Amino acid sequence: MAHLEARKHISPDSGFPITLHPHFNDKIKNHNPPEPPREPITPPKDRALYADPEKKSLFSVAKRVDLTESVGTVLENVQLSQLTGDQLDELALLVNERGVVFFREQDLTTEKQVELFQHYGSREDHREILSYTPWKPYNVQPSGDFHADTSFEINPPSYSLLRMEEHPEVGGDTAWVSQYGLYDALSNAYKKFLDGLHAVHTSRLQYDTILDLWGAGPNRPPIDTHHPAVRTHPVTKLKALNVNPGFVTGFAELKKLESDKILDFLAYHIHSADDHYVRWKWAVGSVAMWDNRYLKQVLFTATYLCALRCTLHRVIPGTYKGLRRGIRTTVFGERPYLDPTSESRAERKLREDGENSAT
Template identity: 70%
Template sequence: MSAGLESLKHISPDSGFPIAIHPHFSPKIRDHVPPEPLRKEIVPDKDRGSFADPEKKALFSVAKPVALTESIGTLLENVQLSQLTPQQLDELALLVNERGVVFFRNQDLTTEQQVKLFEHYGILDRHPAQKDVKHVVIRGSTEDHREINKYTPWPSGEWHADTSFEINPPSYSLLRMEEHPPVGGDTAWISGYGLYDALSDSMKKFVEGLHAVHTSRLQYDTILDLWGVGPNRPPIDSHHPAVRTHPVTGLKALNVNTGFVTGFAELKKFESDKLLEFFQYHLHSADDHSVRWKWDVGSVAMWDNRCVLHRVIPGSYEAPRRGIRTTVFGEKPFYDPASEGRAERERRLKAATNGQSKESNGEKLINTPA
């Protein structure tokens, strides 16, 4: 696939390697006119997770939840998505809000059913390079991104939340696998709640005062250069809170990804670069807040872009990999200073429970006859 890069057509006679990192003089990039205008902010309907029973009794009456890690990822067994009721779909949304990503195996969904199911969660979104208005085809990656990044500015193999640069970035995404190699092509996710919790208290306070610069410009140019297809919309730069508050859980999540974030609005260039360098380390060292999913045909993953990042794991497999992804619009990211981190909430609730227990034991002692 990388053979389409314009850079690879301009070879140095001295080294045998391309002489240009990213040629903006390429007519493919220079002359493209997007057919659609930039989007305007919308206010989506109240999140379906807000309508769910906190105990998820309807969902768990038909599905067995299996936590894959402490921080992120739940597998739901013995259930078909196609059979879930609206109430169960709402409870699934809340589970995704809390666990970041939820997995299913051996699903019987068709593309038409998947689209209809996902319309329950809001207005279907459309990736800038997506041609079908209701879904996008997702393939794997057999490229060496370490090499490709020498010649194109978009770090395509990095951690990201889907189109985080939009004014209204997506909330939920669902990927259903139709073709897949027996080995390779995994996807990994990281918890934004966990990434926030893993920061020191001083760093938390510092980052909470920043806006991350999310841009589609690097992807825009690379799509034109590498894929030879035109993005639907012009490139956009958005400043979103570096720590965002989830509208359903009320928890703080780190809102910085290395796929689309190029800096921080409030910082000077070298300050910004060094902080971004730290976050690259922070994301790639977050094994305690990540989960890696081995796909097979019929597998499904549903995740919440507001509280997780993800990336495809490149490989050298030759068998086809093809999935169908549906996505819906979310709210414009916001930060509520009164919100709390997940670990902070757990400590608070534990302390409250212990306090009640001590109080109860005290009353029992007082009322027990000598």
């Protein structure tokens, strides 16, 4: 890492590198992104809204195995490449309900994966080739915490799918945390407080780090976007926490010190959410499809290289041997919003249980 500008300036007092403000780094200051910021889009109607709520077509060909009570489901005895349009719609609904759905031993090719995912999105569809190498001590990483991919976009992602093509036998797991569950776990007073806030999502921190770490810049300028700290899911109509430490730097309505304290608490809250957390052990041919609107994702990886769409994942130490290489496809969704009349997952269950007992 000695090639990094931030590592070249050594303090005579401590013998350790001095932290430089990005504007003192010519590589960062002089970078001119080749593409403009993304324009807002109106995505097509979510395919999950076309699905049979009971998912009869999908479950006629797939066995459902829930991994935890809150988040994560495996579908067994099924090939994604063979699903019909109706079954793909029902899969989208299941992903919205369960957060992330896993598949093993899939026969998808890259071309078929891209074709399949065009079912879910607009012309913003794209593919990424992701390559991971084992973690090394003291690596400087772009992002070291939970995040939802590119949540700073005006239209953040809706669905993502990652298919693993190369993977070591041990290590490199991925974990997801449910933001339905994270919101439910808060006190009613704290929920009400967060309901009134807008989180400031930014790409600036990773923008600077990518330039210094890789020597090649992001394709688009940095962006700052205000999204509701609690959002309503457009399919399930449930409330979910919409704050992730990877990209959120504060809250628009609060002073900096107030924001910092809340972010500290939410970071603790996220990391202690064992009851709303699922961990997936990858193998070649494994696939995960997740709701990128409300799931915080962490890749148990190291250096992250991709087609620079500025999507980074938390780095967890691991000394596994061999490469991890996968193909990810993503589509972009609606601009986040909060419907004040929406309810949380726990509130809905309590209401439905009461209605059922009354009848």
